[in-house]
Amino acid sequence: MQEAIRKASVLIEALSWIQRFKGRYVVVKLGGSTLDQPEAVDSLLTDIVFMASVGMRPVIVHGGGKAISSAMADAGIEPRFVEGRRFTDPETLRIASTVLVETISTKIVEVLRLKNATATGLHFQSENVLIGEKLKLQNAAGEAVDLGHVGRVVDIDKDLLVRICSTGTIPVIPSIALDREGHRLNVNADTAAAAVARELNVEKLVFLSDIPGILTDLNDPSSRLSHVTAGRVRQLIADEIIAGGMVPKVEAALDALDAGVRKVHIVDASMPHSVLLEIYSDVGVGTEIVP
Numbered sequence: 001m002q003e004a005i006r007k008a009s010v011l012i013e014a015l016s017w018i019q020r021f022k023g024r025y026v027v028v029k030l031g032g033s034t035l036d037q038p039e040a041v042d043s044l045l046t047d048i049v050f051m052a053s054v055g056m057r058p059v060i061v062h063g064g065g066k067a068i069s070s071a072m073a074d075a076g077i078e079p080r081f082v083e084g085r086r087f088t089d090p091e092t093l094r095i096a097s098t099v100l101v102e103t104i105s106t107k108i109v110e111v112l113r114l115k116n117a118t119a120t121g122l123h124f125q126s127e128n129v130l131i132g133e134k135l136k137l138q139n140a141a142g143e144a145v146d147l148g149h150v151g152r153v154v155d156i157d158k159d160l161l162v163r164i165c166s167t168g169t170i171p172v173i174p175s176i177a178l179d180r181e182g183h184r185l186n187v188n189a190d191t192a193a194a195a196v197a198r199e200l201n202v203e204k205l206v207f208l209s210d211i212p213g214i215l216t217d218l219n220d221p222s223s224r225l226s227h228v229t230a231g232r233v234r235q236l237i238a239d240e241i242i243a244g245g246m247v248p249k250v251e252a253a254l255d256a257l258d259a260g261v262r263k264v265h266i267v268d269a270s271m272p273h274s275v276l277l278e279i280y281s282d283v284g285v286g287t288e289i290v291p
């Protein structure tokens with residue numbers, strides 16, 4: 001009996017959050033580190049189906065950097081990164097498009113459908129959402145660096161996304177954009193997720209990663225910051241406490257907050273139901289970044 005009452009109280013705790021977030025958009029970004037853990041992906045997709053079922057409007061944006069690198073290795077191409085972006089020649093673009101669209105998006109949509117959700121992949125082979133332009137980077141000496149077919153998202157097809165979400169369908173968006181002439185561009189998935197969040201003016205942007213959140217000491221999970229402001233994040237980058245792959249993630253997060261997104265969460269994908277706990281409970285398991 002006690003157990004049944006405890007379960008009922010968990011539902012009641014969730015009720016206020018469910019009412020608060022009904023009809024609101026949330027963008028969830030999945031990256032290579034998460035996609036490598038099938039059990040974590042399954043649990044996360046269950047959370048997303050739950051969110052859609054209680055009236056939230058989840059949008060999935062995903063990368064798959066590890067899978068692209070391994071497909072390149074199979075083709076005998078050595079991956080090369082410049083400032084966290086993959087140098088993308090025509091063959092690399094072909095491989096990245098195939099891996100992201102035909103392998104990863106298709107699989108995510110299939111799993112969501114097996115969980116009785118309606119889901120659809122939105123990309124250059126179906127209906128495209130991400131509109132990009134070639135990314136122009138400069139090195140420390142101020143010289144232009146050519147990354148090949150690498151882009152940044154400058155706009156999205158918002159009407160399409162709103163229409164898809166309003167029918168209760170979960171959109172799954174791989175990080176390949178089309179430029180205005182219809183050419184494909186390879187986009188860093190963290191920045192693609194932030195661009196979608198910005199344009200949709202979402203309630204929340206959630207980054208799933210392989211770490212409990214932002215840590216002040218990488219060797220000590222208990223150093224996780226559960227709540228941090230954008231100003232403090234900028235200081236942590238300047239102090240090099242935030243480094244490596246976390247830098248583009250938090251920079252994308254800061255861009256989204258600047259553009260009006262209310263909260264960004266970084267949560268550990270390997271912790272079962274971390275997304276639901278972060279959104280629908282008082283616990284909060286990762287890091288939330290606020291303006």
Ligand SMILES: Nc1ncnc2c1ncn2[C@@H]1O[C@H](COP(=O)(O)OP(=O)(O)O)[C@@H](O)[C@H]1O
Binds near residue numbers: 241247
């Ligand atoms: N202060 C920090 N807190 C948490 N992670 C950090 C920090 N500084 C650097 N990192 C690194 O950033 C990594 C997450 O970025 P990345 O590997 O690119 O994630 P993903 O593949 O999920 O997009 C962590 O595994 C960690 O090694």
Ligand SMILES: CC(=O)N[C@@H](CCC(=O)OP(=O)(O)O)C(=O)O
Binds near residue numbers: 033064065085086187
């Ligand atoms: C331009 C660029 O670097 N694109 C990324 C796109 C995938 C991605 O970002 O995947 P993660 O989320 O797993 O890092 C790449 O080719 O790896």
